[in-house]
Amino acid sequence: MEHALTATKTEAPAGGYYDRIARLYDLTFKVNGYGRSLDQYFATHPLPVSRGAKILDAGCGTGLLTLAVLRSIRFPVSITALDLSSTSVAAARKSVYYSSRRKRDVTFTQGNLLCLPFADESLDLVVTAGALEYVPLEEGINELARVIAPGGHLLHLPVHPSLIGVFLEILFRFKSHPPREVKDQTERHFRIVHQYRFRRREAIGWSKTAILAQKV
Numbered sequence: 001m002e003h004a005l006t007a008t009k010t011e012a013p014a015g016g017y018y019d020r021i022a023r024l025y026d027l028t029f030k031v032n033g034y035g036r037s038l039d040q041y042f043a044t045h046p047l048p049v050s051r052g053a054k055i056l057d058a059g060c061g062t063g064l065l066t067l068a069v070l071r072s073i074r075f076p077v078s079i080t081a082l083d084l085s086s087t088s089v090a091a092a093r094k095s096v097y098y099s100s101r102r103k104r105d106v107t108f109t110q111g112n113l114l115c116l117p118f119a120d121e122s123l124d125l126v127v128t129a130g131a132l133e134y135v136p137l138e139e140g141i142n143e144l145a146r147v148i149a150p151g152g153h154l155l156h157l158p159v160h161p162s163l164i165g166v167f168l169e170i171l172f173r174f175k176s177h178p179p180r181e182v183k184d185q186t187e188r189h190f191r192i193v194h195q196y197r198f199r200r201r202e203a204i205g206w207s208k209t210a211i212l213a214q215k216v
Helices: 013-030 032-045 064-072 086-099 139-145 161-170 179-186
Strands: 054-058 076-085 106-110 123-129 146-155 190-197 210-216
Touching: 054 064, 064 076, 064 123, 064 161, 076 086, 086 106, 106 161, 123 139, 139 146, 146 190, 179 190, 179 210
Parallel strands: 054 076, 054 123, 076 106, 123 146
Antiparallel strands: 146 210, 190 210
């Protein structure tokens, strides 16, 4: 069953806010080496997908994670980059167009993480970073689990408690979830394959971790 693309009361302000600050967001994460850190992570932790896999970047922002996923996979796949902010989706589309030769592997859509436009158990992998912090965690994890096929995977990069995390909460108007809650909610639907801490000398390591989990 296809789900409607209506925004919730909690998500709608975030979408409008990112429409206004998409350029600042993109510049911030390009300058701090976010993409390089993702490339290094994927080099040592290859994504568990095969040729033709259906992948969703839920809350793609300006496409930094989308591009990193695309760079890490050497065979044809089908990636959907989805965000509530139309400005961010346009920026992600432009970034992929100018940065990758594999434009046909990626489609872009404006949509709501809490009401994804995908049938039940239709995706092989969902990646998400910086999006679950804008929604109730249980609802967000439940919806991501709904669209992932049994045996498929979820890779999410939650914000962990830190001074930088607090700064980012203020700057980008989100609220991080306690690590214990993130783990517990993930384990309601998934088996955690690994939890990864980025190196402290990397800017991404000041605020992010990575959790790869397989749907059971």
